Amino acid sequence: MPETTRPHDADHHRGTRALRLGIAGPVGTGKSSVIALLCRELRDTYRLGVITNDIYTDEDARFLRSEGVLAPERIRAVETGACPHTAIRDDVTANLLAVEDLEHDFDPLDVVLVESGGDNLTATFSPALVDAQIFVLDVAGGGDVARKGGPGIGRADLLVVNKTDLAPYVGVDVERMRADALAAREGRPVIALSRTDRASVDALTAWLGGVVAAFRSGAHSPVDPGPMAPHFHADGTVHSHA
């Protein structure tokens, strides 16, 4: 029978399957270009596969194939029935099967990147689907987005503030935005990224290298950025799934 992936049972898979990395974030922040960048930088280091979840099936998959960063058959599109949020959290079946198929067809893979269809600030991946996730914002979305918070901004494994090269044109102070994000994330990593800023690209690939190493050694455990808002428990404690 097929593999049944459970949250928090990464131990079971260590060494037997790829690291599954989710890329979430609002529409238009550059999730596809972050994936293209990762593929371009790391295709000689890792054996990669990509799953996309566009609203209209394969727009993002076609973009990535046209970028030529990976063999086209290693990039697959999954339909979400216009429910991108459901497909990465409430019912991850279609994505999970697509990941398993990629791992099956290109065994062995080191990293499978799963791109969410792009939703709003509340959409994050279920740990039943991915081992780690990047949340992508961009400077064009406004300097105060990071301060607004939300589960992805606050608790994704990595927050990327993308397109920093555009900051002067949209009147955003990148350092300020980064500081807001770091504060919102209580010290979890933030990378202010631009394709044209070599140091930021190196920081991104170094971060992923660290996650892959931790995953392989068993030191990595998936963290669910959690529900949309802090919630109350019966004993009266408030808790925010950090």
Place this chain on the structure above:
Amino acid sequence: MSAGTTRVALRRDGSLDLSVGAFSPKVLHRGPQTARVALVGTRALLLAGDHVDVHVEVEDGCALELVEVAATVAYNGRGGPAARWDVHLGLGAGALLVWEAQPLVVADGADVDRDLHADLDGGALLALRETIVLGRTGESGGRLRARTTAEMDGVPLLVEDLDLRETSLRSSPAVLGSSRQLETVAVLGRRVEHPDALQLEGPGTLVRSLVPGGTSACWAAVRADLLTAPRGTDTLPPT
């Protein structure tokens, strides 16, 4: 009425067994292991209660093409029993049967039960073109149930029950919608590439069209390809 079984059997030794039923088989071409045979109607078809029975057998390594001369009209049965049209096809190992059936026109008031069964041995190839037309000009058409079963080495390859008896069902946008015609090219024994094809799980392909003549080009290509493909002994001239 039953007119007995129309039989066309091409034997391994090249001999041809023919018997006359509702159709009279006329030999158009003979080769050592090939034949082209025309099926010519012997009387008015298809009336209420008629039972047409056609048996075709092509033994190992032989190639047969059946051609029909005229379309068949199933006439208004005026409440009489359904007409039955049974076809049994048996293909031995490596045998080839190519059959372009002329349209079956189901007039208003007609009631037809068409049952086709094909048994294929390994390496056999069957290419069949069928056209169903519901009603003559200005009619909406009578009742037709067309059942098709094909097995390859005893394993089911295609089982289909096309139930067009009730207007409400057949005019459903899931079934035929507003179309009154369905053409099917069935190639069983191997797959044929075509953008709109239904590719069976086993070796076989259906190409369908709800538009008159929609499968003509596909059929011409399939037929030419099968008839001219190199065979063990002789090939049928494509005419």
Place this chain on the structure above:
Amino acid sequence: MPLRHTAASFNASGSPDLVLALLADARLPVGGHTQSAGVEPAMAQGLTSAEVPAFVAGRLRTVVAVEAGTAVVARHHVLAGADLRPVRLAWAARTPSGPLRTASENLGRGYLRLAGRLWPHPVWATFERTPPRPLVLGAIAAIAGLDAARLVRLCGHEDVATVSAAVLKLDPLDPLVTTGWVLAAHPLVEELVTRCASLTDPGEIPATSAPLVEQLSVQHSHAKQRLFHA
């Protein structure tokens, strides 16, 4: 390899009505939200919302009968400890569209993931990697104590509910209208129960075909823009 089960090896202790409710819940995590039961390709070719009830009725009397009949016969085979391969072959021969077989196999994998966890049983180890949905549904019914009639109702309801939910994504429409379609289909679903619930032999599985559903599924699989898998 056929497994011989004793009645005691089946966990039929739950309430069949609650098992049916659980399996019929649109929130069941089996990937159902990726499917439109053929209505997206039909609407792409001009099907209007007003014609959807006729579309649903046509499906219930054709392709859904293949699905429900397969599920019922699979359930019988699992209960009898018989090999499911002939059931799978019968289903495949009755499902000429490759995209529709793939859609059913994707759903089947989703249900298999769910079933293996919720109803642990040795029968799951006998399943291939991509079983069609009705095979898995039939086995779930056998193991979870769902009778054949409820299993057919599940197949019928699921199909109408899938179409109705998908239409809401494709056409601006009051959800009360589409929910009304689900209710209005109940007599046809019960007809399906009469037709399918007592089947036991793979050869008896209905083979009723829906040429437009099949043809449009192939066109949909080539479509550049689609919300739903099939």
